[in-house]
Amino acid sequence: MSDSPAPKHHLLAIRVENKAGVLVRIAGLFARRGFNIVSLAVAPTNDVHFSRVSIVVDAESAPLRQIVDQLDKLINVVEITELNPMEAQQAELLLVTLKTDKKVAKKLTKLVAASKGTVLSTSKEAMTVMLAGPPETLDDFETSLRNFEILELQRSGSIALPKLKSAS
Amino acid sequence: MELTGAQALIKSLETEGVEVIFGLPGGAILPVYDPIIDSPIRHILVRHEQGAGHAAEGYAQVTGRPGVAIVTSGPGATNIVTPLADAYMDSIPLVVVSGQVATQAIGTDAFQEVDTTGITMGVTKHNWLVTDANDIPRVVAEAFHVATTGRPGPVVIDLPKDISNAKMQWNWPTSIDLPGYSPRVEPDLNAIDAAVALIVAAKRPVLYVGGGVVKSDASDVLRRLVDMTKIPVVTTLMARGALPDGDPRCLGMPGMHGNFTAVTAMQEADLLISLGARFDDRVTGKVSAFAPDAKIVHIDVDAAEIGKVRHADVAIVADCRLAAIALADALTKNLDAKGAGLDDARLASWWQRIDGCRKRFPYVYDQGDGKTIKPQFVVEMLRQSTPKDTILVSGVGQHQMWASQFWRFDAPRMWVNSGGLGTMGFAVPAAIGAKVGRPDAMVWAVDGDGCFQMTAQELVTASSERIPIKVAILNNAYLGMVRQWQHMFYEERYSEVYLSPDLPDYVGWAEAMGCVGLRVSAPEEVLPAIEKANAVDDRPVVLDFRTDSMEQVYPMVPAGASNSDIVVHPSQSDRPR
Numbered sequence: 033m034s035d036s037p038a039p040k041h042h043l044l045a046i047r048v049e050n051k052a053g054v055l056v057r058i059a060g061l062f063a064r065r066g067f068n069i070v071s072l073a074v075a076p077t078n079d080v081h082f083s084r085v086s087i088v089v090d091a092e093s094a095p096l097r098q099i100v101d102q103l104d105k106l107i108n109v110v111e112i113t114e115l116n117p118m119e120a121q122q123a124e125l126l127l128v129t130l131k132t133d134k135k136v137a138k139k140l141t142k143l144v145a146a147s148k149g150t151v152l153s154t155s156k157e158a159m160t161v162m163l164a165g166p167p168e169t170l171d172d173f174e175t176s177l178r179n180f181e182i183l184e185l186q187r188s189g190s191i192a193l194p195k196l197k198s199a200s
Numbered sequence: 201m202e203l204t205g206a207q208a209l210i211k212s213l214e215t216e217g218v219e220v221i222f223g224l225p226g227g228a229i230l231p232v233y234d235p236i237i238d239s240p241i242r243h244i245l246v247r248h249e250q251g252a253g254h255a256a257e258g259y260a261q262v263t264g265r266p267g268v269a270i271v272t273s274g275p276g277a278t279n280i281v282t283p284l285a286d287a288y289m290d291s292i293p294l295v296v297v298s299g300q301v302a303t304q305a306i307g308t309d310a311f312q313e314v315d316t317t318g319i320t321m322g323v324t325k326h327n328w329l330v331t332d333a334n335d336i337p338r339v340v341a342e343a344f345h346v347a348t349t350g351r352p353g354p355v356v357i358d359l360p361k362d363i364s365n366a367k368m369q370w371n372w373p374t375s376i377d378l379p380g381y382s383p384r385v386e387p388d389l390n391a392i393d394a395a396v397a398l399i400v401a402a403k404r405p406v407l408y409v410g411g412g413v414v415k416s417d418a419s420d421v422l423r424r425l426v427d428m429t430k431i432p433v434v435t436t437l438m439a440r441g442a443l444p445d446g447d448p449r450c451l452g453m454p455g456m457h458g459n460f461t462a463v464t465a466m467q468e469a470d471l472l473i474s475l476g477a478r479f480d481d482r483v484t485g486k487v488s489a490f491a492p493d494a495k496i497v498h499i500d501v502d503a504a505e506i507g508k509v510r511h512a513d514v515a516i517v518a519d520c521r522l523a524a525i526a527l528a529d530a531l532t533k534n535l536d537a538k539g540a541g542l543d544d545a546r547l548a549s550w551w552q553r554i555d556g557c558r559k560r561f562p563y564v565y566d567q568g569d570g571k572t573i574k575p576q577f578v579v580e581m582l583r584q585s586t587p588k589d590t591i592l593v594s595g596v597g598q599h600q601m602w603a604s605q606f607w608r609f610d611a612p613r614m615w616v617n618s619g620g621l622g623t624m625g626f627a628v629p630a631a632i633g634a635k636v637g638r639p640d641a642m643v644w645a646v647d648g649d650g651c652f653q654m655t656a657q658e659l660v661t662a663s664s665e666r667i668p669i670k671v672a673i674l675n676n677a678y679l680g681m682v683r684q685w686q687h688m689f690y691e692e693r694y695s696e697v698y699l700s701p702d703l704p705d706y707v708g709w710a711e712a713m714g715c716v717g718l719r720v721s722a723p724e725e726v727l728p729a730i731e732k733a734n735a736v737d738d739r740p741v742v743l744d745f746r747t748d749s750m751e752q753v754y755p756m757v758p759a760g761a762s763n764s765d766i767v768v769h770p771s772q773s774d775r776p777r
Contacts, residue, residue, distance in 0.1 A: 049380060064322050101504035107326040110380040
């Protein structure tokens with residue numbers, strides 16, 4: 033990876049108690065303190081008592097330290113891991129439905145295969161495709177779809193874990 | 201033991217040692233009010249739920265114990281949002297129990313339904329919606345734990361009516377299980393050493409003492425620190441009395457209406473040691489111009505306060521009392537090792553500068569023609585003619601600033617006011633709470649006429665509950681602080697600030713509420729009226745002081761200006777700074 037200036041997007045992996053209203057508490061805190069959320073994903077963890085909230089924050093809207101300290105004050109927030117994008121294993125999911133005819137479908141199937149995506153379903157006029165991977169990979173894939181007609185596109189927001197030390 | 205949820209709630213409050221509840225019943229909270237009849241806990245029936253909240257705050261501020269209020273759902277809950285926000289800003293431990301519509305009805309726009317946990321989320325430290333009666337003891341224990349530990353604050357327990365009525369098995373928790381909550385209280389000793397290094401090297405240090413010192417009962421340790429280091433101390437609006445005003449090291453209140461010496465000492469300091477203060481905008485003025493030469497040692501139990509406004513050179517996340525003890529111990533050790541280091545001579549020129557400021561810029565006011573009552577004069581007379589341990593309560597505005605400036609504070613927890621939120625109408629109910637918490641002490645509220653009109657109905661509560669508070673209305677017939685800003689910054693275009701001195705008739709109103717009411721119109725009547733009020737001990741007293749409408753609060757740092765541009769009293773404006 034190339035050297036780049038301090039990233040303005042930071043990843044926070046937040047372990048929270050799996051209780052009603054936790055997401056509202058986090059979202060409300062961001063809203064009332066003027067912190068910006070770039071993306072957000074929530075799901076239960078392997079322990080049913082806890083969920084993991086993955087937030088990509090805009091560290092230009094407030095100092096990261098302040099965002100973390102305020103989040104830490106929420107009683108249901110158990111642990112916050114700050115992940116520098118350089119040190120995080122990030123993944124995101126993209127679903128896209130594109131307008132197709134026979135010729136386009138053929139071209140698209142090739143592109144999807146080359147990008148290691150999956151065709152989920154097809155009809156005479158359209159095709160739905162899934163791609164999972166690091167956000168940059170998804171960005172590149174989106175760019176390569178420029179010459180196709182996108183009917184609907186949905187991304188999940190990043191989830192992340194710390195990169196293992198042995199991996200590079 | 202099988203109990204109803206309501207019985208379990210009251211039993212839980214008893215177990216927590218609650219001695220008084222401020223509240224007002226209604227539909228959704230009805231089940232809870234039945235076991236109150238049989239409980240030793242005193243219930244004080246307020247006339248408006250806002251009064252319950254502020255009374256609980258007043259109680260908490262003078263006793264150091266959490267204040268408790270009970271309200272019903274819907275409007276009961278929304279009426280107490282202002283006290284919750286007030287307590288959140290000023291870090292006051294408060295436990296509010298609100299009724300809620302039955303679980304099955306939640307979300308259906310039922311009668312008197314609001315989303316209480318949603319509404320109060322931003323103004324509480326935490327809140328709970330109880331969904332199982334068996335959870336009640338655990339939730340109450342958690343609520344008191346959260347409200348009173350770390351940085352104290354308000355919490356809400358929202359209790360649906362069917363949960364209050366449901367049967368449960370009584371079971372008091374033996375421990376608190378909140379995996380996401382473990383406030384850090386012990387200071388990092390490396391950081392303490394770093395602070396010591398800055399303190400012994402400083403030429404112009406100031407101890408910037410905030411409400412955290414009062415909350416952590418650290419006044420005695422502050423005393424020790426000050427005696428050892430001879431460092432000048434400023435006590436913020438929330439910390440008045442943390443070091444007695446009579447102490448030669450105490451410079452008084454900093455900030456927008458603080459005294460010149462306190463403001464200037466901070467501004468010229470090369471080191472600010474912040475103990476339980478949060479660099480509030482009313483203290484810093486324009487942040488980029490605040491204390492430009494100062495290094496910062498910031499001690500606070502709330503990590504999020506450190507670096508929020510101003511970068512801290514040394515950050516110490518800890519309970520103020522424990523941090524102050526560690527600091528004093530480390531300073532003592534430092535002395536032992538090197539023999540000297542904190543000798544008086546090191547700060548001689550700093551004290552010379554400060555004493556010069558004190559001499560040139562004391563608090564002053566125009567004595568006037570001797571026919572109109574100056575509001576500052578009333579505060580001075582009150583201080584002179586009330587017992588030393590009198591508790592002073594105020595509302596928000598000019599009268600609040602004069603109370604803080606012209607009262608002499610001798611001890612902590614003797615001053616109750618609304619600092620961060622600036623809640624008009626705070627004084628009367630908060631004074632009631634203070635008197636309930638400290639029945640042995642005389643409690644005076646200095647109030648404004650605008651403030652008084654917002655919550656005066658609680659004097660009915662005070663009369664019927666025999667809570668003999670005393671209220672001094674500094675009646676200048678205006679929303680005085682707004683008027684002052686219009687005078688100074690809006691070319692004297694007075695928009696919607698006139699209130700009239702006679703409407704309402706404050707004396708008649710006081711009497712209608714079961715109080716003694718007295719009107720005071722001339723300076724020579726001030727002292728006799730106060731003495732008369734002091735002699736009444738079986739009911740509340742309201743004194744309607746007709747004060748000078750033109751009086752302004754000086755000094756003043758205009759909003760957004762640098763503290764270096766502090767505007768002093770006109771009679772002092774020619775003096776060299």
